[in-house]
């Protein structure tokens with residue numbers, strides 16, 4: 405973590421600017437622009453030169469040249485590698501937000517705002533689940549694929565396992581959680597949970613890294629290790645996971661890096677996390693975040709609300725707390 409502890413306003417536009425600059429950085433290190441001389445011996449090598457894996461700023465003809473050049477390159481390399489890493493870390497996920505496959509509205513951040521159906525491997529919003537229950541009285545039908553929902557218990561696991569065998573990343577993450585919590589007749593088994601979460605993450609569901617990070621914080625199935633926890637939270641965050649931002653922000657805040665903490669919280673707020681908004685509010689109250697930071701956070705949260713709010717979801721939430729989708 406860098407010792408960046410100033411009080412300047414971090415706006416979401418700045419985060420975007422950083423984000424945008426990644427393409428510039430990438431372009432600046434494209435093969436066309438890279439020096440085609442070895443940084444150590446100066447020999448021209450064309451395609452045979454290998455670039456420094458950490459900073460991608462310089463090229464070498466071989467490992468010997470790289471080692472010989474290391475003392476003078478080390479500082480610049482570390483600095484640039486850290487910059488590249490921060491660009492990736494503070495980039496707001498560019499992939500489209502998850503939408504409900506039925507109403508096509510953005511899925512709420514809050515857990516109770518949607519449910520995972522193991523029959524089709526879809527996450528469906530509380531509004532659509534409620535509408536299905538209300539209109540057909542068929543509480544046991546999946547609102548998306550209309551097959552009878554598996555009854556809680558072994559059947560859920562059997563259904564989900566089929567999706568795991570089909571390499572469904574989301575289902576793999578959920579089965580991991582079933583083991584973590586000892587649900588649906590499965591034994592509580594964190595070793596098994598971690599194995600499934602790692603597999604889910606490798607299959608592209610990077611939010612599974614968040615779960616792994618939590619196990620490192622709590623010492624479940626692994627030794628407690630805050631460094632490793634932070635590493636996995638960062639992997640999750642870079643993959644688009646919003647839950648990780650609140651924890652990463654707290655870690656930076658505790659380390660005195662308020663500016664970096666605010667950047668994490670701001671991304672959390674854009675993703676719909678009310679907890680991150682509260683953190684920015686508190687930092688504003690004690691003078692560590694500017695009024696401008698807080699105003700921008702409020703605006704970002706309002707934008708999120710506009711995207712997730714619907715009459716159907718409001719109706720569901722008013723009917724029962726189990727459909728609550730906004731804090």
Ligand SMILES: [Zn+2]
Pocket residue numbers: 442443444445446447464465466469
């Ligand atoms: Zn050389």
Ligand SMILES: [Zn+2]
Pocket residue numbers: 456457458459460461462477480481482
């Ligand atoms: Zn380098």
Ligand SMILES: [Zn+2]
Pocket residue numbers: 504505506507508509528529530531532533
């Ligand atoms: Zn929906």
Ligand SMILES: [Zn+2]
Pocket residue numbers: 521522523524525526546547548549550551
């Ligand atoms: Zn289904």
